[in-house]
Amino acid sequence: MHVIYGGTFDPVHHGHLRLALEISDRLGVGYVSLVPCHIPPHRGQTGASSRQRLELLRLAVAGEPQLRIDDRELSREGASYTADTLRQLRAELGPDEPLVMVVGTDAFAGFDRWREWQHIPDLAHVVVVRRPGPALDPSSEPARLLAERGVESPEALHDSPCGCVLELDPPLLDVSATGIRERIGDGRSPRYLVPDSVWTEIRRQGLYGACPDGNF
Numbered sequence: 033m034h035v036i037y038g039g040t041f042d043p044v045h046h047g048h049l050r051l052a053l054e055i056s057d058r059l060g061v062g063y064v065s066l067v068p069c070h071i072p073p074h075r076g077q078t079g080a081s082s083r084q085r086l087e088l089l090r091l092a093v094a095g096e097p098q099l100r101i102d103d104r105e106l107s108r109e110g111a112s113y114t115a116d117t118l119r120q121l122r123a124e125l126g127p128d129e130p131l132v133m134v135v136g137t138d139a140f141a142g143f144d145r146w147r148e149w150q151h152i153p154d155l156a157h158v159v160v161v162r163r164p165g166p167a168l169d170p171s172s173e174p175a176r177l178l179a180e181r182g183v184e185s186p187e188a189l190h191d192s193p194c195g196c197v198l199e200l201d202p203p204l205l206d207v208s209a210t211g212i213r214e215r216i217g218d219g220r221s222p223r224y225l226v227p228d229s230v231w232t233e234i235r236r237q238g239l240y241g242a243c244p245d246g247n248f
């Protein structure tokens with residue numbers, strides 16, 4: 033089984049990293065691939081460039097065998113569409129290997145605005161991680177997809193290459209990249225919300241308005 037967890041990671045934080053480890057444990061896979069997007073289609077300009085975000089991710093996962101980085105979206109021109117990434121992976125894995133993409137409920141709520149979203153279940157399983165915030169609108173397309181294709185246990189994902197939706201409710205850290213960018217911009221330390229190596233690099237490069245010789 034191959035598991036990907038995509039995001040802007042602007043910057044990567046302990047909420048992302050803990051979740052990826054939980055997913056790896058719960059799905060019983062050796063590792064989860066973090067897939068930073070190059071140009072996010074559904075949001076404005078990122079705080080750091082894709083290369084800078086990738087560099088921070090590399091520092092964050094260094095020495096952790098359960099977390100890997102797949103930087104394929106940075107080598108494609110233009111906006112990063114998940115359907116393209118999944119299609120590439122499916123071609124590499126062959127038709128039978130289970131492929132899983134992980135999203136938070138916030139991202140899944142807008143799933144029907146993703147390019148080719150109706151084809152995504154033909155390429156991969158979707159694991160939806162419950163995050164605090166509004167519940168899925170029961171009349172929405174993503175809720176319908178969940179009702180039609182929902183499975184109860186991670187084991188079900190091993191039985192087919194794609195097509196299932198599994199909701200998981202792992203413990204989550206209450207951290208967001210938006211909060212971290214605001215904190216840094218205000219001159220406050222994000223220490224203990226991001227790995228120290230990430231914070232050191234953010235300061236070194238003066239990302240998100242960080243002052244290079246500011247608070248550790």
Ligand code: ATP
Nearest residue numbers: 039040041047051135136139204205207208209210
């Ligand atoms: P932003 O605040 O800029 O929107 P973010 O922290 O939500 O960023 P993204 O890179 O947009 O991070 O999110 C990538 C994925 O990680 C999404 O599926 C999102 O739901 C999930 N995610 C974000 N923060 C957490 C967290 N604290 N715990 C678990 N999952 C998270």
